[in-house]
Amino acid sequence: MAYTKDDIYETLDGLIPSSLSCDWDNDGYMIKADGECHGVLLTLDVTAAAVDFAIESGLDCIVSHHPMIFRPLKAVTDEKIIKCVRNGIAVMSFHTRLDARQPGVNDMLASQTGAIGDIEAHGMLRVGEACESDIGRFAAAIKEALGAPDVKYAGNRPVRRAAMVGGSGKDFIPDAIALGCDTLVTGEVGYNAACDAADMGLNIIEAGHYYTERPVLRLLCDLIAENHPGINIEYFDSCPHKHI
Numbered sequence: 650m651a652y653t654k655d656d657i658y659e660t661l662d663g664l665i666p667s668s669l670s671c672d673w674d675n676d677g678y679m680i681k682a683d684g685e686c687h688g689v690l691l692t693l694d695v696t697a698a699a700v701d702f703a704i705e706s707g708l709d710c711i712v713s714h715h716p717m718i719f720r721p722l723k724a725v726t727d728e729k730i731i732k733c734v735r736n737g738i739a740v741m742s743f744h745t746r747l748d749a750r751q752p753g754v755n756d757m758l759a760s761q762t763g764a765i766g767d768i769e770a771h772g773m774l775r776v777g778e779a780c781e782s783d784i785g786r787f788a789a790a791i792k793e794a795l796g797a798p799d800v801k802y803a804g805n806r807p808v809r810r811a812a813m814v815g816g817s818g819k820d821f822i823p824d825a826i827a828l829g830c831d832t833l834v835t836g837e838v839g840y841n842a843a844c845d846a847a848d849m850g851l852n853i854i855e856a857g858h859y860y861t862e863r864p865v866l867r868l869l870c871d872l873i874a875e876n877h878p879g880i881n882i883e884y885f886d887s888c889p890h891k892h893i
Contacts, residue, residue, distance in 0.1 A: 652877045654686045654710050654739035660876045661712065661743060661869075665753075669746035676746060679717040680730065682739035686710045688881035689873055691866045693859060695740055699885045700729040708883060709738050712869055714754070714862055716742040747865060748773050754815045757864035762794040762834070765811050774821055776812045776828050784808055784832070788854045791834055797860040798892040803843040804852030806831045815861040822846050822853075836861040859888040 658678055670676055679695070688708035692699045695717035703711055711717075711733070717740050718730070725731065733740055748754045755775045759768055764787065765777030779787065787808040792800040811832040812825040818835025819842045825833040826849060833851055836858035843853045870882050 650879065651685050652880060653684060654682050657686055657689065657710055657873065657877065658741050661741065661872060664872055665743045665746050665750055667746060669749040671745040674745040675719050676716050676742045676744040679740040679742050680733050680738065682709065682737045684737060686880065688883065690883055690885055691869055692885040692887045693862055693866065694887040695729065696887045697729045699887050700732050702885050703738055704732065704736050706883060711738060711740045713742045714744060714747060714865060716744050752868060754862055754865040755813055757868050758815045758861050759813050761864040762791055764790060765813065771824065771828055774812045774814050774824055776830060779808050779811045782808045784852050787832065791854055791856050795856050795860045797856045801855040802852060804847040806850060806852050808832045808852065816858050822851060826851050
C-alpha cells in the first residue's frame with residue numbers, strides 16, 4: 650500500500666498532538682512536500698549530513714525530534730532547507746510535545762536504562778525506585794545501557810530513588826529534590842548546576858544530550874510502522890560530538 654508524506658504527518662500529529670508543545674517551541678510540519686512517501690529517515694537532528702543521507706538513500710520524509718526550523722526565517726538561504734525543497738523531502742519535527750507525551754522521550758529513557766521501577770510521571774520527569782547502589786556503579790550502568798561514550802556524575806549519596814529527563818535537565822533539579830529523589834539522570838546540566846545540586850544532596854548524572862534522547866527514535870519507528878506497515882524506515886546518527 651502506498652502512503653503519502655501527509656499520511657505520515659497526520660498519523661504522528663494525531664498520536665503526538667501539538668497541544669502538548671510548549672508555547673516557545675516550534676515543531677510540527679517544517680517542510681511540506683506532496684506525493685507518495687518512498688521511505689522515512691529518523692534522526693534526532695536534521696543536519697546537513699542527514700539531509701544528504703536521505704537524498705542518497707531515496708528517503709523523502711525526515712522525522713526528527715529537534716526542530717529543523719526553530720527561529721523565524723528572514724530569508725531562505727540554508728542549503729539543507731533548499732535541498733529538501735528541491736528533492737521533494739518532507740520534514741516534520743516533534744519536540745516538546747514528544748518530551749511531554751506518555752510514552753515519550755523520558756519514558757523511553759527510563760525504559761532503555763532499566764534502572765528504576767514503579768515509575769511515576771511528574772510533568773516531564775520520570776521518577777522511580779532504584780536498587781540501592783553506589784553512585785559510581787549506577788552511573789556506569791547508565792553509560793552501558795545508553796551506549797554513551799562517557800558519563801559525568803556529581804554527588805556521593807547512595808542511589809535509592811532517581812528521576813530521569815532527557816536532554817537539558819538543569820531546570821528540573823528543584824523538582825527532583827522536592828520529589829524526594831537522591832539522583833537525577835539527564836543529558837546535561839552544566840558545571841555550576843552540578844556543583845549546586847550536589848551541595849543540596851542531589852546526585853547528578855550527565856549522560857549526554859544526544860544519548861538520553863536517542864531512545865525516542867525507537868518509539869517514533871514503532872508509531873510509524875504500526876500505522877503504515879511495510880514502509881521503509883532508516884535511522885541516522887546525528888550526534889555532533891566526537892570523543893577521544
